Structure formats: structure tokens, C-alpha cells
Amino acid sequence: MSIRLDNISKTFGKFQALSPMSLNIDEGEMIGLLGPSGSGKTTLLRIIAGLEGADSGNIKFGERDVTNIHVRDRHVGFVFQNYALFRHMTVADNVAFGLEVMDSKHRPDKAEIQRRVRHLLEMVQLEHLANRFPAQLSGGQKQRIALARALATKPDVLLLDEPFGALDAKVRKELRRWLRGLHDELGFTSVFVTHDQEEALELSDRVVVMSNGRIEQVDEPAALYAQPNSRFVFDFLGNVN
Numbered sequence: 001m002s003i004r005l006d007n008i009s010k011t012f013g014k015f016q017a018l019s020p021m022s023l024n025i026d027e028g029e030m031i032g033l034l035g036p037s038g039s040g041k042t043t044l045l046r047i048i049a050g051l052e053g054a055d056s057g058n059i060k061f062g063e064r065d066v067t068n069i070h071v072r073d074r075h076v077g078f079v080f081q082n083y084a085l086f087r088h089m090t091v092a093d094n095v096a097f098g099l100e101v102m103d104s105k106h107r108p109d110k111a112e113i114q115r116r117v118r119h120l121l122e123m124v125q126l127e128h129l130a131n132r133f134p135a136q137l138s139g140g141q142k143q144r145i146a147l148a149r150a151l152a153t154k155p156d157v158l159l160l161d162e163p164f165g166a167l168d169a170k171v172r173k174e175l176r177r178w179l180r181g182l183h184d185e186l187g188f189t190s191v192f193v194t195h196d197q198e199e200a201l202e203l204s205d206r207v208v209v210m211s212n213g214r215i216e217q218v219d220e221p222a223a224l225y226a227q228p229n230s231r232f233v234f235d236f237l238g239n240v241n
């Protein structure tokens, strides 16, 4: 699903968190929102999700204007930094959750839900943990479950907010490769927030560089690498964190 942001802006009180901005994301693209803390990345992601309303502008998913459409009806999947798994539910029940809460018109029957959960757990290679509880998993395993859960309803758009921020460097690298693999296999459109330039450059089809509520630059990783004097790569990003 392509995403078209047209003239989106957001203030919190008097504070302009996002200056009017426009951005087109192609179907199947993986976009990294990169920038220092406070630059507006999460606000933009939440507006795309429908978790936050914009003050101005329009959002389209494909041909559909979703500007005033509730998050529930935007058909997006989410992954958060802190996994946000349900502690009292098994891994399998966590993955099934999004399917179980669908309205009766769209909800698959029990057998189909079970089949889909099994398939998702196979995809993230954690079938053997289906009956465990989140507290029994490592951080990397939890995030793979969170991804399986987000993908269960076959969302058109997958949104990730600092998905690997809580993980150590080795696991982070593994999960990056693995997320990119899933993305390429399943073909969903995806936007993720990061302040890690290596992550942005490695995972993204295009990187959106943000600063002070503005889009500073939008480019492919190769183009960003090829600009050693870019304000972005060495100067600006030197100050990230």
C-alpha cells in the first residue's frame, strides 16, 4: 500500500512538533525515519498510524483517504520498543490476539486462527515457544513475537517505533537482517523510527532524515553514503543520542 502525506503538521500547545511536510512512500517500500531525540519521528509515525490526529493536511493509503479514519480501521500493524506483549497470555495467544479481536464479519474461524498462528511462529522460528509466557523469553525472542503478532492480520502497513532499541548490538543486527528478510518475502510497506544511523542505512530503501520537526533530506542509503560532506551523515548524525 502506498502512503501519501500531504502538508501534515502538528503542534502540542504552542510547540510546533511537525512543520508542514509532505512525503510519498511507495508500495512495498521500507522507510527509516532518522533523527535525534525530539525531532518529531514518533509524532509522524503516530499520525501515519492514526494514533494522533494531524492539525493540517491529508493522508492517503493507496487511493483511500485515511485522514479521518480511526486507527482500528487503517489496517496497520505496530511494533514498539518495549514489545508491549500481554504478560498473562501465552506466546500463541499473543500472536492470535489481533485476529481474535476482529469483528465477527472479518474474524477467521478458530481452526484458521490456529493455523495462522502456527505459520507465523514458524516464520519467526519460535514454534517451540508457543506455550511459554513472555517473561520466559529473551528480548530478541519477545520482539520476534511482537512482529509475528503485528503481521497476523496481514496489515498493509507495518509501523515500528525504535523496534530494536532495547536489544543488545548482536541481537539487533540479527533482527535487522531478519526483519528485512520478512519484509522482502511478504512485501508490506513499512515505516520505522530509529536514531541509529547504521540501522537506518542498513534497513531502509529510503531514509527520511528529520530534525526540529522538519524533513531535512530523503534519500537512498547509497546516496547518503556517497555524500561524505552531507550535513546528515557526519555532522548532524554525529550529534545523535
Ligand code: ADP
Pocket (backbone or CB within 6 Å): 012, 015, 017, 035, 036, 037, 038, 039, 040, 041, 042, 043, 044, 193
Ligand atoms: P522523536 O520521536 O524524534 O524523539 P517526538 O515525535 O517523540 O520526537 O517528539 C517531538 C517533540 O514533540 C518533542 O519535543 C516532544 O516533547 C513533543 N511531544 C511529543 N508528544 C507530545 C505530547 N503528547 N504532548 C506534548 N508534547 C509532545
